[in-house]
Amino acid sequence: MTKTSDRSSGPKRSEIGGIPTRYIGIGVIVILAVWFLFANLDKVKIQFWVFTVTTPLWIALLATLVAGGALGWLLKGRRTR
Template structure:
C-alpha cells in the first residue's frame, strides 16, 4: 500500500512512503539484499582468462569487479552527457 505524504508546505511534493519509510530507501535495501544473496550463491572459484594471463578467483570477486567497472563507466558517461 503506497501512501503519498501530504507536504503541508507544498501539496504537490509527490514523495512516496510505505509505513513512513521513503520508497527510495526500500528499493535500495531490496537491491542490496538481493546483491548480497547473489554473491553468496556464487562462491565457486572460476578461471578468468585475460589476453596474456589466467587468474583463479571466487566468482563473486569477478562479479564485483564487473559491477564496479560498469558503475565507473556509467559515471564517466554521465559526466559527458551532462555537458
C-alpha cells in the same frame, strides 16, 4: 473553462512508511546482489588477453558490480535534464 489542479498537500515523491521508495529500491537491489554473490562461491578462471586469473566467482561478480556502479555514477551527469 479553466482547469484546476487536484494536487494533494502530501510529499512530492512517493514514500512507504516515511522512507522514499528510491531508498527501498536501492536496498532491495543491494540485498539481492549480496545474496547472489554469496550463492556463487566456486572458483573460476578468467581469461584476459595475456594472462589467466583463478579467483572465487563472488570476487569476479563483486568487481563487475563495483565497475558497473562506478560507470553509472560517472555517466549520470551526462543525461540531459
